[in-house]
Amino acid sequence: MTVVSVSMPEDLLSRIDSFADEHGYTGRSEVVREAARNLLGEFEDKRLEDRDLISIVTVMFNYETTTVEERMMHLRHEHEELVSSNFHSHVGNHYCMELFVLEGRLDEISTFVGKIRATKDTLTVDYSVMPVDDFSSLENLG
Ligand SMILES: [Zn+2]
Structure with a gap:
């Protein structure tokens, strides 16, 4: 294995x-390795590959102390073909929530979510993904 140096906040x-x-790992390296594997494998879902998907992505941030809002606007323009709609809501006195509805393929959604995660100063990033090319399994439920 290669030893790497990574900068990380103290907390x-x-x-x-x-x-x-608490979880019986041999050390911090093992935790970081597992977290990296999980992150890289997150969008490797064979059931979702090569299908039409819809995805909801929400991002929370403090509008007073960050430039996240501007970055979100840039992302929306950069991925105009993927973002089918976008809402901006205010939560409490200091927070904004940006909600994106995406329609596209898994790799495009993965890229978009990755860019949002890489944005500094976001408070939360959540998303869900659902195939829209085949609703037959849902129709049978009724
Ligand atoms: Zn706002």
Whole structure:
């Protein structure tokens, strides 16, 4: 194995160390390796590949202290063919929630979610993905 050096905020590192302790990992490296595998495998779902998908992505951020809103606008324009609609809501006194409805393929959705995650200062990023090319299994439920 190759030894790498990674910069990380102190509080994240201490959370990783406690997690390793509490869950019986041999150390922080093992936790980081597993987290990386999970992240990389997240969008490798054979059942969703090469299909028409719809995805809902929500992002929360503090509008007063960040430039996330501007970044979200850029992302929307960069991925105009993928973003079918976009809502902006205000939550409490300081927070904004951006909601994107995406229609496209798994790799495009994965790229879009990845770019949002890579945006500094977001508070939460959540998403769901659902195929829309075959509703027959749902119709049979009725
Ligand atoms: Zn706002």
